[in-house]
Structures are given as structure tokens and as C-alpha cells.
Amino acid sequence: ELKSKNVLILKPTKRSGGVVVDETRCVDKVLSILSDRQKFRFHGQKENSCLIEQRVCHQLEVILKHRWADEKTYKHPKPGGYSLPQLYGLPKIHKQRIRLRPIVAVSNSLQHKLARWLVEIFKPVTKHFDRFNIKDSPKIADDLDRTYIESIAFKAAENAGIPTTLRLQDMLTTDRPDWNAVMSYVTSIYRRFEVAPTPVSLATQGPATIPSNAPNTIT
Secondary structure, eight states: SSSSEEEEEEOOOOSSOOOEHHHHHHHHHHHHHHTTTTTOOOOOSOOHHHHHHHHHHHHHHHHHHSSSSSSHHHHHOOOOOOOOOOOOOOOOOOOTTTOOOOOETTTSSTTTTHHHHHHHHTTTHHTTTTTGOOOOOOHHHHHHHHHHHHHHHHHHHHHHHHHHHOOOOHHSSBBOHHHHHHHHHHHHHHHHHHHOOSOOOGSSSSSOOOSSSSSOOOO
């Protein structure tokens, strides 16, 4: 039996084991999340669930009346036996300067079925714009690293006299760089990341030279 009434033993989000947390501290963290006026706003009136359900059902009837959906599709997003959304558990992170993100359980809420139905409808649109979406923090970190590497590579290529982009007509008339010069350029790129992992000015290292007697044109 626990001596302190404020201590809770919760299941971890991942894997097995137990997480010992202070209930008072967790509640304070939840309140600090809700006090952020940039993300949350206090609504003085109580949510009228019956009115919202009537509005959703009315809009679905309009869709069915105009034959924009069949009977089966009409019944699928129709709300019924719902519950109010609520915060999912308590924060289990106690590290300093870690932003807490509220997780709300909406699996049985009034708008849940309708939201899932709309997700299926908009899948072709979201798939088209998927490359512009940021899914998580590691994804954006990888994108920024890739952008930084490409920026260094293009600048080094320009300093080495290697064209970064060519039209088809230019490819037929532009002299091909000497192979040794190209390999020197690639080697210089690798050395930048081996010696200096932090961003370094390209002016600190001379560009690879391309001999004036470059052979043949691209055919």
C-alpha cells in the first residue's frame, strides 16, 4: 500500500513496466497546458450535444437527398451513442524544457464518425499534397539536413565550374568536365562532413579546378 495518496503508478505509453508519477505535479502540468491562451480558449456556454447532432444529421440528409452518397454511406457517419472528448491520461514527462502536448480522446465523440468519413473523401487530395506535410520532428530535421547538404553541394559545384542545372540543348553543346575534376569535387564534399560537421564557409576551401583542355562534348 502506498503511503502517499498523491503518488500514482501508471502504465507506460510504450513497452511494459510502470511509471511512478506525482498526481499533483501532473495536474499542474495539465493546467499549464490549458492556460495557454494561444491554443485554448475558455467557452462559457455548455456544449449542446443534441443540437450539434441534429445539425450533423440534417446535413447528411441533404447529401442523401441530392444523391451525393448512397444509403450505406449516409448511415456510416451518422452519430449515435457518443461521449464528450476528454484528455487522455496525465503527462508522464518530467524533463526540463520539454513542451507538453495535450492528447484528447475523441474515438467515441459526436464528430468522430463524420471526421473519419471526411478523411476517406479527402485522401486523394491529401496524397497529392503529402510532400508538403510535416509528420513529426525527426522528419523535419531530416529535411533540414538534406537541404543543408544540397546547398553545400550546389555551391561547391558552382565554385568548381560544374553546371548545377542544364537544359537538353545545353547538354549537347556544353563541354564535359574532366573526370578527375569531378572526383576532386566529390572528395571535397565528403571531407567537409568528415572534418567539420558544423556549417563552414565555402570560401575556406578552394574549388576543384577543371582543365582548359576538357575533352569531347556530350552526345
